[in-house]
Amino acid sequence: MKVGLVYDPIYLKHDTGEHVENAGRLTAIINGLDETGLRQQLTPVKPRPASLEEISLVHPKQHISHIQDVARKGGGWLDADTVMSPDSYEVALYAAGGAIVAMEAVMEGKAKSAFALVRPPGHHATPRRAMGFCLFNNIAIAAEQALARYKLEHILIIDFDVHHGNGTQEIFYERPEVMYVSTHEYPFYPGSGSVEETGRGTARGTTVNIPLPAGCGDSEYIQVFEQIIVPAARRFKPQLILVSAGYDAHWADEIALMQVSVSGFRGMVKIIQGLADELCDSRLVFCLEGGYNLSALAASVKATLDVLLGNAATDNPLGQPAHGFRAPKIDSLLRAIKEVHALP
Ligand SMILES: [Zn+2]
Numbered sequence: 001m002k003v004g005l006v007y008d009p010i011y012l013k014h015d016t017g018e019h020v021e022n023a024g025r026l027t028a029i030i031n032g033l034d035e036t037g038l039r040q041q042l043t044p045v046k047p048r049p050a051s052l053e054e055i056s057l058v059h060p061k062q063h064i065s066h067i068q069d070v071a072r073k074g075g076g077w078l079d080a081d082t083v084m085s086p087d088s089y090e091v092a093l094y095a096a097g098g099a100i101v102a103m104e105a106v107m108e109g110k111a112k113s114a115f116a117l118v119r120p121p122g123h124h125a126t127p128r129r130a131m132g133f134c135l136f137n138n139i140a141i142a143a144e145q146a147l148a149r150y151k152l153e154h155i156l157i158i159d160f161d162v163h164h165g166n167g168t169q170e171i172f173y174e175r176p177e178v179m180y181v182s183t184h185e186y187p188f189y190p191g192s193g194s195v196e197e198t199g200r201g202t203a204r205g206t207t208v209n210i211p212l213p214a215g216c217g218d219s220e221y222i223q224v225f226e227q228i229i230v231p232a233a234r235r236f237k238p239q240l241i242l243v244s245a246g247y248d249a250h251w252a253d254e255i256a257l258m259q260v261s262v263s264g265f266r267g268m269v270k271i272i273q274g275l276a277d278e279l280c281d282s283r284l285v286f287c288l289e290g291g292y293n294l295s296a297l298a299a300s301v302k303a304t305l306d307v308l309l310g311n312a313a314t315d316n317p318l319g320q321p322a323h324g325f326r327a328p329k330i331d332s333l334l335r336a337i338k339e340v341h342a343l344p
Helices: 009-013 024-035 061-072 088-107 138-150 166-171 218-236 262-279 294-309 331-340
Strands: 003-006 043-045 113-116 155-159 178-185 207-212 240-245 284-288
Touching (some): 003 088, 009 024, 009 088, 024 294, 043 088, 061 088, 088 113, 113 294, 138 155, 138 284, 178 218, 207 218, 207 331, 218 262, 262 284, 262 294, 284 294
Parallel strands (some): 003 043, 113 284, 155 178, 155 240, 178 207, 240 284
């Protein structure tokens, strides 16, 4: 069964200069897929720009025109972290559109699963604010389209980027039809994502935060997936799983302090794929978020696609962290999360 890949050189035109979130990230991933021949196993899915109507299901018109205005005036800094070039507005439309076409390919059975290799990333973008390298919230826009177009009632978003997806959480905080589950380093940027943030009103319980102390590695993440994410997903019964796939929890990534290896990401993706097979006819869409060490990012995306394609695992590129970092104990944290969410 086919695995879709959304990619287009347009994504390189969001020119951020020396910023850590730069076009070299996608080039490294694509070169890796080409060199290993993996790209030929994937089904290309052509992105298109999201329409204003599609974006406005998540972002008010003022936010959209603000981003458009900044681009028209030549770009510039939106906050201390987030920069735009003249083409960034158009590229951001394509990033949201890339997430949408990946979702469509899966919903229409053209691919079993798909990966949208897009930038700028999206999970920090709130309805009214660009932040954390993000302009529009790509995965939320795709989720809104899936709800509206295919009349879905339950969508699960799993976010394993090392940062909390504050934007995605905010967008769906009062929406029981979308469950948002995030693993993230905590306390850390952007500050949100405590265990107690669980959703509001009828959506109480459909935000599941797993705030992890610095230093967690493969075994802690797999424990979290097995003990929290799997039972939460089974209870929610999603009809589609979307993944905010950020690879900045890799040990070699200097933006954060986690210790995950490529094998760890492979293990998480296997668990997610197992959930999709079990719960929603394998319908699974990945959307790129962070990941700033180019070798770790390229190897981790490749490992993700290998799992989706059913290819045998090869090795653990870059290996395990060289230094003997002692992983923190997370048993009591997991107990607290299970209690808050009444998980077995
Ligand atoms: Zn991140």
